[in-house]
Amino acid sequence: xxxxxxxxxxxxxxxxxxxxxxxxxxxxxxxxxxxxxxxxxxxxxxxxxxxxxxxxxxxxxxxxxxxxxxxxxxxxxxxxxxxxxxxxxxxxxxxxxxxxxxxxxxxxxxxxxxxxxxxxxxxxxxxxxxxxxxxxxxxxxxxxxxxxxxxxxxxxxxxxxxxxxxxxxxxxxxxxxxxxxxxxxxxxxxxxxxxxxxxxxxxxxxxxxxxxxxxxxxxxxxxxxxxxxxxxxxxxxxxxxxxxxxxxxxxxxxxxxxxxxxxxxxxxxxxxxxxxxxxxxxxxxxxxxxxxxxxxxxxxxxxxxxxxxxxxxxxxxxxxxxxxxxxxxxxxxxxxxxxxxx
Amino acid sequence: xxxxxxxxxxxxxxxxxxxxxxxxxxxxxxxxxxxxxxxxxxxxxxxxxxxxxxxxxxxxxxxxxxxxxxxxxxxxxxxxxxxxxxxxxxxxxxxxxxxxxxxxxxxxxxxxxxxxxxxxxxxxxxxxxxxxxxxxxxxxxxxxxxxxxxxxxxxxxxxxxxxxxxxxxxxxxxxxxxxxxxxxxxxxxxxxxxxxxxxxxxxxxxxxxxxxxxxxxxxxxxxxxxxxxxxxxxxxxxxxxxxxxxxxxxxxxxxxxxxxxxxxxxxxxxxxxxxxxxxxxxxxxxxxxxxxxxxxxxxxxxxxxxxxxxxxxxxxxxxxxxxxxxxxxxxxxxxxxxxxxxxxxxxxxxxxxxxxxxxxxxxxxxxxxxxxxxxxxxxxxxxxxxxxxxxxxxxxxxxxxxxxxxxxxxxxxxxxxxxxxxxxxxxxxxxxxxxxxxxxxxxxxxxxxxxxxxxxxxxxxxxxxxxxxxxxxxxxxxxxxxxxxxxxxxxxxxxxxxxxxxxxxxxxxxxxxxxxxxxxxxxxxxxxxxxxxxxxxxxxx
Numbered sequence: 001x002x003x004x005x006x007x008x009x010x011x012x013x014x015x016x017x018x019x020x021x022x023x024x025x026x027x028x029x030x031x032x033x034x035x036x037x038x039x040x041x042x043x044x045x046x047x048x049x050x051x052x053x054x055x056x057x058x059x060x061x062x063x064x065x066x067x068x069x070x071x072x073x074x075x076x077x078x079x080x081x082x083x084x085x086x087x088x089x090x091x092x093x094x095x096x097x098x099x100x101x102x103x104x105x106x107x108x109x110x111x112x113x114x115x116x117x118x119x120x121x122x123x124x125x126x127x128x129x130x131x132x133x134x135x136x137x138x139x140x141x142x143x144x145x146x147x148x149x150x151x152x153x154x155x156x157x158x159x160x161x162x163x164x165x166x167x168x169x170x171x172x173x174x175x176x177x178x179x180x181x182x183x184x185x186x187x188x189x190x191x192x193x194x195x196x197x198x199x200x201x202x203x204x205x206x207x208x209x210x211x212x213x214x215x216x217x218x219x220x221x222x223x224x225x226x227x228x229x230x231x232x233x234x235x236x237x238x239x240x241x242x243x244x245x246x247x248x249x250x251x252x253x254x255x256x257x258x259x260x261x262x263x264x265x266x267x268x269x270x271x272x273x274x275x276x277x278x279x280x281x282x283x284x285x286x287x288x289x290x291x292x293x294x295x296x297x298x299x300x301x302x303x304x305x306x307x308x309x310x311x312x313x314x315x316x317x318x319x320x321x322x323x324x325x326x327x328x329x330x331x332x333x334x335x336x337x338x339x340x341x342x
Numbered sequence: 343x344x345x346x347x348x349x350x351x352x353x354x355x356x357x358x359x360x361x362x363x364x365x366x367x368x369x370x371x372x373x374x375x376x377x378x379x380x381x382x383x384x385x386x387x388x389x390x391x392x393x394x395x396x397x398x399x400x401x402x403x404x405x406x407x408x409x410x411x412x413x414x415x416x417x418x419x420x421x422x423x424x425x426x427x428x429x430x431x432x433x434x435x436x437x438x439x440x441x442x443x444x445x446x447x448x449x450x451x452x453x454x455x456x457x458x459x460x461x462x463x464x465x466x467x468x469x470x471x472x473x474x475x476x477x478x479x480x481x482x483x484x485x486x487x488x489x490x491x492x493x494x495x496x497x498x499x500x501x502x503x504x505x506x507x508x509x510x511x512x513x514x515x516x517x518x519x520x521x522x523x524x525x526x527x528x529x530x531x532x533x534x535x536x537x538x539x540x541x542x543x544x545x546x547x548x549x550x551x552x553x554x555x556x557x558x559x560x561x562x563x564x565x566x567x568x569x570x571x572x573x574x575x576x577x578x579x580x581x582x583x584x585x586x587x588x589x590x591x592x593x594x595x596x597x598x599x600x601x602x603x604x605x606x607x608x609x610x611x612x613x614x615x616x617x618x619x620x621x622x623x624x625x626x627x628x629x630x631x632x633x634x635x636x637x638x639x640x641x642x643x644x645x646x647x648x649x650x651x652x653x654x655x656x657x658x659x660x661x662x663x664x665x666x667x668x669x670x671x672x673x674x675x676x677x678x679x680x681x682x683x684x685x686x687x688x689x690x691x692x693x694x695x696x697x698x699x700x701x702x703x704x705x706x707x708x709x710x711x712x713x714x715x716x717x718x719x720x721x722x723x724x725x726x727x728x729x730x731x732x733x734x735x736x737x738x739x740x741x742x743x744x745x746x747x748x749x750x751x752x753x754x755x756x757x758x759x760x761x762x763x764x765x766x767x768x769x770x771x772x773x774x775x776x777x778x779x780x781x782x783x784x785x786x787x788x789x790x791x792x793x794x795x796x797x798x799x800x801x802x803x804x805x806x807x808x809x810x811x812x813x814x815x816x817x818x819x820x821x822x823x824x825x826x827x828x829x830x831x832x833x834x835x836x837x838x839x840x841x842x843x844x845x846x847x848x849x850x851x852x853x854x855x856x857x858x859x860x861x862x863x864x865x866x867x868x869x870x871x872x873x874x875x876x877x878x879x880x881x882x883x
Contacts, residue, residue, distance in 0.1 A: 157608035165608040166601065171572050171592040172379045174565075193375045286601070 040304030078308035097180025099289035106212035114217035118224025268324035378589035407876035410533035437519030451563035525787035637783035662706035681850035691788035718751025732780030770804030810847035
């Protein structure tokens, strides 16, 4: 396990290094002055610019500049937004939790539906059920998310009026921003309308989370199906059958757990996909998350925010990836022993 | 297949709590917060929380009637002036002095940032008006020292002084009689601020907060504001008039038309400003659409100093050749009333007998020949570069007029390349030949349509974009200001309207309507023909 951890840590450090290198070079690649791109100080006076140049060491060679940039990053200083002139790290800290909340709920929904349906397809391999599930998941995978989001709003918000179409929580409720994750904040708050706020937040997250969940769910269907088919084909299942266990016992006690292990490994990969879908969905549902913020920054040509946002978002995805790897390793001892990574 | 069945059952068990969360399973209806709150989806963020310093409708909507009161206010359908913070008032016979007797026991807002220790009194009135009138007042320059409404009605020229007689009596002295002065004092801009709050701000050296963290006497108080996102108001429980039955009022700032509509249909907003898709809203039984004809006018103005529009016959000819109905149908999408005169029908001075220009091409052709232009001429037409309620699309309007006038041989060159600032500046210098513009009244007094738009004095200042100066007309509107007898004033304004109708310094085209959509459960009047939205009388059931 130690070697496994060290290997992951090594990968983590190397990837973060590449990411910062990319984000640092972006400040040169974006149009405009590099110092302003990296700091976001569009309204700086000449005097302030001299101080900034000193801080970012723009007069020294490129390595020193990079290390100056890294040291700013380590102090949590990502510069200020060119558009709002607010500190990017505080902006990100206020938007990122909403995205984490949305993606986790979506991931949960995708797994909740995708994996069991995939198992059902595998158990009914080459039967009508299998074919129907595969066709539906293919259709689901092919639907573009922006179209699905608009369709969901049209049906569930406008026509039926069941679910809200925008935002994280109705403005009626005053919930103090503590962690940024709405459900936790609601539970922490002392509002007398806590329970109503909780329901309202659930109603708000339901539609966007389902929209995000669709594409990953269809992938989970296929992953779970393949994993389950592999497991059902394996020797120990045959042995269990030979022992005379019932089909139900085989599935519940042997197949599901072993198939799950393989699915979990791919959840990490799917997470990056999920976040990309979430970014578009956040715009459609006016979800106050980092995706919407980043897309707005792109519209406003806010180079400093784009840099900072990309860096934080990719680090976040990477960290999730590693965490899921650890979960996989914990579930599957074979992975820990593997010498060549996964 | 047995597994399938098991799965299905367990799924259902897993899902029940989620369904419960989403569909409000066991909430006692009486305790629901939304029954005591209203969410209003507004079209923009306010620039300030003090209506004295602005003219924009968005800001007036968000502040005037919610946060503040005025000494007097307009009531009822005919907009008579009624008591508000002043319980009564007395105007001397020569109209040069008004004494207000103030209400006692009026409490200011208590908020996180201010706790009042005394009730409203004459000092607050003195403070609120002196801030506008006296350039040396400590608060005059706070927020830029601009009071556009008061400057436009020459408030500081009319008012000589304001005196405090005692704690609950205050006297305004005027340099000359002006019967529109009461209407100005009752307008949405003339709100009463708290002097005690201002004093605490001076001590803390944060004077500018008077306009950003407001304290007033109105039915709601500010709780939280996030620019571009929302404004949260709480009910002012100690409101001197009947306190609102609501617990809170939230302005959900939603600039996009379609988002506002979606939020209304999805039930997230109780009331929305400026709705689109009227048919869709009407088709929903739980929603209703309202409209009021606003106190405004969109017009085509001529520069009467420049040829050929110095000739009244040419102006009359153009007036006859413009097809107003087509403009109402296309530019306003039938969401406006055709303008027969400068005044909208809802004004008490409206005279239905005023002769309006009807569409008559042969008569127009005849007039233009008489004027000496049998082959027509070329004119330039300036189109308002921004969208306004009284003219939602000036360029389209200009194109329609271009096509209309082509029929009588006039070639129209449309000028729309200027930005709003230079557009207004060059208009006041009189560099245009003709212009598509409009006017929104600040209060229901009919004078607000005449003096600022067409008087000789405003021709001098450049606010009268037609530069038309007619002595008879000026005398009539001046006389109308000097008397307080309504029947007499109405008769004088009728004569003034008749002069406009024959002299045609401008062609009134439309009085636009203001629309609003709300859920049926929201009761009470919200809109009036002028000024901002008012939530004080609104309830939910």
